[in-house]
Amino acid sequence: MDPSQVTIPPLKDLTIDNITENVILINSLCQDARMKYVLERLVSHLHDFARETRLSSDEWMAGIQFLTATGKICTDVRQEFILLSDVLGLSLLVDSINHPKPANSTEGTVLGPFHTHEAPTLSQGDSISHDPAGEPLLVVCSVRDTQGLPVTGVKIDIWETDSTGHYDVQHADREGPDGRCVMRSDAAGKFWFRAIKPVPYPIPHDGPVGQLLKKLHRHPYRPSHMHFMFEKEGYDHLITSLYLRNDPYETSDAVFGVKDTLVVDLGRVDGALAAQYGIAEGAWLMTYDFVLVTERETADLRAFNSKVALDKLGRKVRIENGLPIPDLD
Amino acid sequence: MDPSQVTIPPLKDLTIDNITENVILINSLCQDARMKYVLERLVSHLHDFARETRLSSDEWMAGIQFLTATGKICTDVRQEFILLSDVLGLSLLVDSINHPKPANSTEGTVLGPFHTHEAPTLSQGDSISHDPAGEPLLVVCSVRDTQGLPVTGVKIDIWETDSTGHYDVQHADREGPDGRCVMRSDAAGKFWFRAIKPVPYPIPHDGPVGQLLKKLHRHPYRPSHMHFMFEKEGYDHLITSLYLRNDPYETSDAVFGVKDTLVVDLGRVDGALAAQYGIAEGAWLMTYDFVLVTERETADLRAFNSKVALDKLGRKVRIENGLPIPDLD
Numbered sequence: 094m095d096p097s098q099v100t101i102p103p104l105k106d107l108t109i110d111n112i113t114e115n116v117i118l119i120n121s122l123c124q125d126a127r128m129k130y131v132l133e134r135l136v137s138h139l140h141d142f143a144r145e146t147r148l149s150s151d152e153w154m155a156g157i158q159f160l161t162a163t164g165k166i167c168t169d170v171r172q173e174f175i176l177l178s179d180v181l182g183l184s185l186l187v188d189s190i191n192h193p194k195p196a197n198s199t200e201g202t203v204l205g206p207f208h209t210h211e212a213p214t215l216s217q218g219d220s221i222s223h224d225p226a227g228e229p230l231l232v233v234c235s236v237r238d239t240q241g242l243p244v245t246g247v248k249i250d251i252w253e254t255d256s257t258g259h260y261d262v263q264h265a266d267r268e269g270p271d272g273r274c275v276m277r278s279d280a281a282g283k284f285w286f287r288a289i290k291p292v293p294y295p296i297p298h299d300g301p302v303g304q305l306l307k308k309l310h311r312h313p314y315r316p317s318h319m320h321f322m323f324e325k326e327g328y329d330h331l332i333t334s335l336y337l338r339n340d341p342y343e344t345s346d347a348v349f350g351v352k353d354t355l356v357v358d359l360g361r362v363d364g365a366l367a368a369q370y371g372i373a374e375g376a377w378l379m380t381y382d383f384v385l386v387t388e389r390e391t392a393d394l395r396a397f398n399s400k401v402a403l404d405k406l407g408r409k410v411r412i413e414n415g416l417p418i419p420d421l422d
Numbered sequence: 423m424d425p426s427q428v429t430i431p432p433l434k435d436l437t438i439d440n441i442t443e444n445v446i447l448i449n450s451l452c453q454d455a456r457m458k459y460v461l462e463r464l465v466s467h468l469h470d471f472a473r474e475t476r477l478s479s480d481e482w483m484a485g486i487q488f489l490t491a492t493g494k495i496c497t498d499v500r501q502e503f504i505l506l507s508d509v510l511g512l513s514l515l516v517d518s519i520n521h522p523k524p525a526n527s528t529e530g531t532v533l534g535p536f537h538t539h540e541a542p543t544l545s546q547g548d549s550i551s552h553d554p555a556g557e558p559l560l561v562v563c564s565v566r567d568t569q570g571l572p573v574t575g576v577k578i579d580i581w582e583t584d585s586t587g588h589y590d591v592q593h594a595d596r597e598g599p600d601g602r603c604v605m606r607s608d609a610a611g612k613f614w615f616r617a618i619k620p621v622p623y624p625i626p627h628d629g630p631v632g633q634l635l636k637k638l639h640r641h642p643y644r645p646s647h648m649h650f651m652f653e654k655e656g657y658d659h660l661i662t663s664l665y666l667r668n669d670p671y672e673t674s675d676a677v678f679g680v681k682d683t684l685v686v687d688l689g690r691v692d693g694a695l696a697a698q699y700g701i702a703e704g705a706w707l708m709t710y711d712f713v714l715v716t717e718r719e720t721a722d723l724r725a726f727n728s729k730v731a732l733d734k735l736g737r738k739v740r741i742e743n744g745l746p747i748p749d750l751d
Contacts, residue, residue, distance in 0.1 A: 103673030105680045107511070109518045109731075112678065116511035119674070122639035131481065132638065134474050136510055138467035143515050145735060146460050147728040147746050153516045157503045164493010174486045181465055182436070182445035186472050187482045189438045309461065310451035344432030345448070349441065351434045399476040402438075406474060417476050 113140040126418045162301045170262035172206040176302045179203055179348035180311075192329060193394045198239055198384045202350040204332045207260040208252060208322065215274040218370060220287035222272050227256040227289025229376040231362050234285065236278045236323065236383045243282025244385055250275050250322040251286070258294025285370060290359065290377045291317040293342050306347065313347050316340035323383065329391035335381055357381060442469040455747045491630045499591035501535040505631045508532055508677035509640075521658060522723045527568055527713045531679040533661045536589040537581060537651065544603040547699060549616035551601050556585040556618025558705040560691050563614065565607045565652065565712045572611025573714055579604050579651040580615070587623025614699060619688070619706045620646040622671050635676065642676050645669035652712065658720035664710055686710060 101122065104115050116136050123129045142148070163173045178184045184203045192201045215221060232251075236244045252273035254260050261271045278284045295313040298306060306313050317340045323331040336343065336356045343351060360378040367374040396412045403410045403417055410417035430451065433444050445465050452458045471477070492502045507513045513532045521530045544550060565573045581602035583589050590600045607613045624642040627635060635642050646669045652660040665672065665685045672680060689707040696703040725741045732739045732746055739746035 101674065104675065104678060105673050106682050107514055107678050109515060112511045112515050112518070116678065119640055120638050123637065124639060125637070128637060131475050131477070134471050138471045139510060139512055140515055142463050142467045143512060143519065144731065145463050145737065147519050147724075147731070148460070148516055149745055150516060150520045152460065153507070153512075157501070157507065160489065160503050161493050161496045161501070164490050164496065167490045167493065172486070172490070174489050178482070178486065181468060182441045183468055183472060183482075185436055186438060186441050186469055187477055187479060189441070190472065190476050191479045308452065308454070308457060309449050310453060311448055344434050345430065346433065349433060349436050349445065353435055395476075402473065402476070408474065416478055 109144065113137060116140075127413070127416055130418050159301055159305070166300045170209070171297065171300075173297075173300050173302055175204075175206040176296055176300075177305075179205065179296070180302055180306060182349050185349045188332065190398075191395065192331070192391065193398050195239065195386060195390065195394065198386045199331060199333055200352045200354050201331055201333050202352060202355060203334075203348050204322075205320065205348065205350075207262065208250065208320065209262060209270065209273065212250065212252070212270050212273040212275050215276050215286065217276070217279060217283075217285055218287070219274070219276075221251060221274040222253065222255065222287075222289045224255040224272070224289055229373065230288045230290045230359075230379060231366065231370055231372045231376055232286055232288055232319070232379045233366075233370070234283070234381045234383060236282045236284070236385060238328075238385055238387070239390075243278070243280075244325060244328065245278055245280050245282055247278040247282075247323050247325040247328070247385070248275060249278065249284060250324075251288075251320065253288060253291050253319045254294050256289060256292060258292050263297070287372060288319065291319050291337060293317050293340055296347055311347065312342075312345065314342040315346055315348060316342040316351060318350070319379070321383070323385060325385070327388055328385040329388050331383070331385055333383075335379065438473065442466060445469075456742070456745055459747050488630055488634070495629045499538070500626065500629075502626075502629050502631055504533075504535040505625055505629075506634075508534060508625070509631055509635060511678050514678045517661065519727075520724065521660070522720065522727050524568065524715060524719065524723065527715045528660060528662055529681045529683050530660055530662050531681060531684060532663075532677050533651075534649065534677065534679075536591065537579065537649065538591060538599065538602065541579065541581070541599050541602040541604050544605050544615065546605070546608060546612075546614055547616070548603070548605075550580060550603040551582065551584065551616075551618045553584040553601070553618055558702065559617045559619045559688075559708060560695070560699055560701045560705055561615055561617055561648070561708045562695075562699070563612065563710045563712060565611045565613070565714060567657075567714055567716070568719075572607070572609075573654060573657065574607055574609050574611055576607040576611075576652050576654040576657070576714070577604060578607065578613060579653075580617075580649065582617060582620050582648045583623050585618060585621060587621050592626070616701060617648065620648050620666060622646050622669055625676055640676065641671075641674065643671045644675055644677060645671040645680060647679070648708070650712070652714060654714070656717055657714040658717050660712070660714055662712075664708065 101119055107115055117133050120132045166173045188201050194200050236247050238244050255272055261267050276284055293314055293316050298313040317337040318334040320334050336351050338356050338358050362376045362378045364374050399417050409420045411420040430448055436444055446462050449461045495502045517530050523529050565576050567573050584601055590596050605613055622643055622645050627642040646666040647663040649663050665680050667685045667687050691705040691707045693703050728746050738749045740749040
């Protein structure tokens with residue numbers, strides 16, 4: 094850019110006390126009002142963090158190296174920055190902001206870093222897991238709207254670990270997807286499949302995030318759960334999980350995902366169900382009725398909640414394209 | 423860790439409003455009071471940032487991808503996270519916090535990502551640059567303490583770009599270090615060397631940080647400067663640069679490093695100097711008297727400033743090992 098085109102006041106002799114306003118000033122050349130607001134808040138918080146901690150040069154460098162190592166360990170099948178966001182509670186927070194749930198709808202929870210787009214499309218009754226060491230589980234669910242009507246043809250992603258607590262992508266020698274599938278709800282809004290009983294497992298802790306947890310004296314375990322993701326046009330994308338009651342990590346999930354409404358009691362498949370679903374009597378049984386919210390209702394609720402929360406913080410904003418920007422009028 | 427050893431209250435049903443206190447609670451298992459404080463402030467600011475912007479899931483994912491790409495592009499000779507810290511003003515802020523300067527001492531400025539430990543040790547009068555296209559420059563400096571006494575045997579790292587505005591490490595085909603050296607101040611506290619006249623240059627902008635600057639409508643240029651780093655036991659590590667007056671980017675440095683006391687006017691080598699230093703008459707001349715501060719004086723000033731600043735913010739802290747931690751008594 095031609096320096097003569099720079100329209101901001103001269104930036105020089107910046108200090109602990111005036112650096113923030115000046116960085117915000119130069120960033121305000123940005124033409125995108127939403128990005129400008131996000132950057133303004135980012136820079137303010139980043140600088141306040143350094144000022145309030147009087148961050149030392151060594152700590153700053155440790156942070157640089159931590160972030161670099163976190164990026165370096167990421168691969169197509171390992172997302173360490175999502176893991177970092179998860180263990181800092183940011184993922185749960187962002188999900189809660191973006192997918193507000195009216196009463197009586199199914200709550201969302203963290204996506205986690207193990208969803209992939211490489212999953213087989215299966216039919217009702219198929220098995221998503223091929224781990225012979227897993228304890229057989231029959232899952233029978235329905236998908237309804239907030240009026241109680243069945244939602245048909247919903248695309249449902251389902252994923253879980255094997256009996257050792259590892260997702261398929263965590264095995265270096267894997268030959269293809271396992272423990273995951275995509276299926277659709279039927280004409281009655283139902284879907285059912287065979288799987289294995291979820292087990293608790295540690296999130297990957299051989300990398301920077303694991304080292305951080307260790308320094309914080311935190312364990313890396315997640316309670317036993319199965320992931321579900323629901324997509325259908327007109328409905329808010331629902332990312333959630335079902336957790337097994339009385340798991341040893343039920344109240345200390347490393348990524349803060351457990352919600353009481355998502356905790357289930359497993360039953361046992363009786364003779365009638367065994368005959369109906371073609372599975373051995375005595376297998377574990379998990380049932381759940383998921384309730385989706387329309388996109389419109391979610392968008393309205395999200396905008397309303399944003400306005401209320403930001404008003405409470407004394408920030409004068411207006412909602413544009415569903416997101417707040419400063420209201421300068 | 424044995425889940426029965428977890429001493430924190432049950433964490434479940436976390437929401438937009440209570441996630442922060444609960445993440446801080448679980449992190450408080452950390453045995454290191456300073457790390458606990460740093461994490462508490464980090465989590466508070468990270469969450470407030472998400473709450474104040476009502477960060478969207480797409481923006482969150484864009485952030486994850488940006489950080490991942492920033493890590494991925496880092497190599498032994500490219501540190502994109504330092505560059506990010508630089509363009510967000512964090513580097514200047516952290517330097518200012520850690521290296522407070524009493525009046526009449528030389529101010530510090532950003533280190534930047536181009537210092538390396540692979541630089542030849544040169545003697546007085548040697549040339550640090552082998553770029554035939556550069557305009558010859560004689561640099562004659564002294565190092566003194568705040569009493570005006572010469573400081574001898576100081577280890578001085580010096581680095582600058584070539585005449586095209588690139589550091590040696592930015593050339594894929596480089597054969598070894600160039601445009602940089604390590605030398606020592608002599609018995610009179612002086613040091614002098616031959617170099618080339620610094621030129622303005624863009625920071626590397628072919629990566630994520632460059633894309634960010636573009637979206638912010640900011641140019642990536644740094645005004646012409648030469649880097650200096652001074653180390654001697656007992657003295658505060660001084661990381662600084664000298665800037666050329668009237669550079670087109672003097673007041674819009676992409677990394678906020680320019681300070682008036684570090685801006686110099688170049689002169690010309692006259693006949694007497696040419697004879698004294700064995701350089702052609704008419705070459706550019708840069709002179710500067712650097713003033714170092716003792717480590718002790720800096721530590722005291724840093725602790726004092728921290729206490730004053732945090733008192734002003736209403737944070738009750740005590741200084742331990744030179745750094746603030748909450749004072750709970």
